[in-house]
Structures are given as structure tokens and as C-alpha cells.
Amino acid sequence: MSDKIVLHDYWRSSSAYRVRIALNLLGLTYERRPVDLVAGEHRSASHLGANPQGLVPVLEIDGLRLTQSLAIIEYLDETRDAGFLPATPAARAEARALAHAIAMEIQPVCNLRVARHAADLGGTATMEGWMTHFIPLGLHGVEGLLSRQPDTAFCHGDRPGLADLCLVPQVYNARRWGVDLSPFPRLAAIATRAEALPAFAAAHPDRVRPQG
Template identity: 65%
Template sequence: MTEHDVTLFDYWRSSASYRVRIGLNLLGISYAGEPVDLLSGAQRSQENLVRNPQGLVPTLSIDGVELTQSLAILEYLNETRSVGWLPADAVGKARVRALSYAIAMEIHPVCNLRVARHAAALGGTTVEEWMRHFITDGLADFEGMLQRQPEGRFCYGDQVTLTDICLVPQIYNARRWGVNLESLPRTIAVSARLEEIPAFAAAHPDRVRPQS
């Protein structure tokens, strides 16, 4: 598979895009990166809306199809490449999905930059205060969920799962917005292990940021 067989339309700082980059790196899939500049509003351009009607990133062009929504993309990769990002048993699948959704469907949507900016524009808060409040609360809830799982190297056992792919971008965002992480010992220990894996490190925003 050459880099021209797969194209990822993303933004370097997007958490959802970061997840997909990690997934592709874990699979060793080379891809051509096509930046969609969220700051300039390129996500709402007609060109991007054709491939992603929500006007979002990422969009992954692979296997002759275009896919959107990061978790749907990762589950597609998991199913078509037999990766094992979800446990084989139904209970394990449900628990990994619950942990993943706690990040991708609880923390992420309310901490989307356009949501935070709108809240700040209404008054009574700033973008920074909004981000710190909801990321802090969300990660505290996640830590509680994680503490209920058996000890392992990663979020669910000793194998990388969908949850781990969601966690690292969220911790990046937490640090970006100055969230105090001291009360999250297990979350931070897992994240530190994951950040040492080359596929995760290579997907870091600082590694893929377009050069001006």
C-alpha cells in the first residue's frame, strides 16, 4: 500500500484527526495528509463539504471509500484489518466502548473550540475557563471508570484498544489548556506508557504541524 492509496483530510490540532493518525500509524498504513485549516474556516468550504457534509475533520479516503467520524473510522480499520482494538467478548467490547465514549462523546463535544467560543461570546466565562472546567470534570469521571478496571499497562488490559487511541489526544488537549492532572494517577500513568509507543509519538500535533 503506497501513500497515494490513502488520504487523510485533517487538521493538525484536531483531537479526532489525532486519533485517526494514531490508528493509521499503528497499522503501518502510509497516507497522504491533506490539511484542512479550521482556523481559516476551510472545513466549511464547498470542497470539504462534498466529502464531509458536517463540515468537520477528519475524512479518510481508503479502500475506495471516504469515511468520516473518527470512532467510525477506527472501528472500520479494526474490522477490516483485524487489529484487536476491541476485545472479542461482548462485555469487554461494551467496557472499552464506554471508556472511549466518555472521552469522544462526553468531553470532546462540549470542549470543541467552536462550542467554547460560542459560550465565551455569550458572556460569563472565557474559552480557557470553559475548557479547564469541562476537561477537568470529564477526566475525573474517566479516572473513576478506569479505576474500576483490572490493572494493566493500558486502559483495558495490556493491549492497545480504542480507548487508548482516544485518551492520548485528550491528554494533549488537557495540557494545552492548563488542566491540573495530579488527581488522575492511573490515567496519566497509562497515557505516559502510550506516548512512548512510536505510532502514538509520530501522530503528535507537533510532529505533523504544517510548516509555514
Template identity: 55%
Template structure:
């Protein structure tokens, strides 16, 4: 089997999701940092890997993949991670929970989007205000959606699901930007359980920071 290579940025939410899944699958990868603040993702070299100029990019099984949610599906299907239930209706509910942060909150809190808010306003503090404006309500909605499942101890039961993998990077961003979710007891319980999970600990941005 060819070497697996992960092009990512340590603080990227999408990259963080993928590192979690790779750790769950026990897949060793050769990391290639792509520094977003210095626009390394916009270089011809990286755009040749991903025409969108985004991270992560995963080279594995003789192929190259982009878009973190699509890659998570691939790893789930090829490595048997059981990130989604087998029953179609329940599968849709778990996917909707995961997408509530990965599809609805994360894109508007992307680094480039927040930077544009600063550019438009001319105020650096607009970045933090922007992040809080979207992250806190998104997490409150996630908390309400969690009521469908028993707390045992992860988002949707006793096993890690796609929802857990999508939630934790958003909580990292919430903590980074001071978005308050202290009134979300179920999220706090899930976070405590996932903080203790070896795959989530191994994938944490602090473990992958440069230097």
C-alpha cells in the same frame, strides 16, 4: 490498492485519534491539511467531502469515510487492530470508557463550541475557563472507570485499546488548556506508557504542525 488520503487538522482531537489508528495499522496516507481557524472546513470543496464540514475525512479502499469513531471501527474490523475485546460485555465496557471522553467531553470542548462561549460572554478568557470546566471532571470520571482493569500498562491491559486512542487527544487538550489531572495516577501511568509508543508518537500534533 488506491492511495489513502487523510483530510485533517493537526490539533483536531478526532484527527489525532485517526492518525494513531492509521499508524497502528501501518497505513501510509497522503495528508491534506484542512485549516480550522481559517474555516477551510466550511469551504464548498470540503463540504462536498463531508456535508457536516468536519474533519477528519479518510479516503481509503475506494471509499470515503467520516466520523472518527466510525472510521476507527472500520480500521479495527478491516485491519485486525483488536481495539475492542471479543467478549460482548467486556467490549461494551471498553467502548463506554472510550466514549466517556470521545462522546461526552470532546463535543462540548470542540473549537466551535468554545468560540461560541467567548462570543456569548465577550471575554476571551472564557475559552480557557470553558475547557477546564469540562475536561477536568471528564478525566476524573475516566480515572474512576479505569478501576475496572488491571494497569498493564495501558487503559485496559497489555494491548492498546479504543480507550487509549480516545484518551490521548483529550490529554493533549488538557495540557493545552491547563486542565489539571495530576490527581489521576492511573491516567498518568497510561500516558507515560503511550507517550513511549511509536504509533502515538508518530500521531502527536507536534509532528503534524504546519511549518
């Protein structure tokens, strides 16, 4: 069994961004194998062999090929004692709810292929209009969930965890589309604190985007 860890990702993918952060927080060395979604490389036979869904990320680790970012992060948490989730079942449920509010509510509807399809249908829909409608709608819910939690440095405690790994890429996308974050002071402050950490900074799309 090879000890090499390989991450198949796209530099701007929120899902891949989450996994890069997780690997960096654990101090794991990994090889990135970019999959250019814009060029359609995710539909190639070789990538479909790695992930029949034709999505990123795919993480090769421990002789496995893992897909779906939250499943990957929880695998890393369970096998590397990462502490990405709190200790008690109730706190874990709350942390997962925050993560799912982003990864299963905001991201799917704002996925590039979904937004592009909506814009291509014609009518008044545009990519920008789609994003600036659905991203704030989802962030209002996240801010509300955070307001029910103790006022801690990160989403669920004094160290970054699962929800923070989802929040930072979503905030990146919000800024990219010009979404005003002032209505969401709690989540914006948490994201700013997390982004300052080396593991988060090293995973930022601008740090891993292809050159040239």
C-alpha cells in the same frame, strides 16, 4: 479503485489525532491533506463535498469516504484485524464506554466552536475557564471507569486499543489548557506509556503541524 489512503485532517483536531494513531499502529501509509479549521477551510465547497458535516477527519480508503473518528477506527479494526477492541462482548462494551466517555462526553462540549461560542456570548465565560471546568469534570469520570478495571498497561489490556486512541489526544488537550492531571494518576500513567510508542509519537500534533 485506488490503493492510496488519504486523510483529511487538522493538526490539532483530537478526532484526527485518534485516526492518525490508528493508521500508524497498523503501519498504513497515507497522504495527509490538511484542512485549516482556523482559516475556515472546513466550510469550503470541496470539503463539504467530502463531509457534509464540515468536520475532520475524513478518511479515503477502500473506495470509501469515511467520517467520524470512532466509526473510522472501528472500520479499520474490522477490516485490518487491528485488535483495537477486546475479544468478548462484555470487554468490548467496557472499552467502548471509556472511549465514548471521552469522544462523546468531554470532546463535544470542549469543541473549539462550542467553547468559542460560549465565550462570545459575554458574561464571565472565557475559553480557558470553560476548558478548565469541563475537561477535569470529564476526566474524573474516566478515572473512575478505569479504577473499576484490572490494573493493566493500557485502558483495556496490555496493548493500546480504542480507548487509548481517545485518551491520548484528550490528555494533550488537557495539558494545552493547563489542567492539573495529578488527580488522575491512572489515566495519566496510561497516556504516558502510550505516548512513548512510536505510532503515538508520530501522530502528535507537534509532529504534523504546518511549518512556517
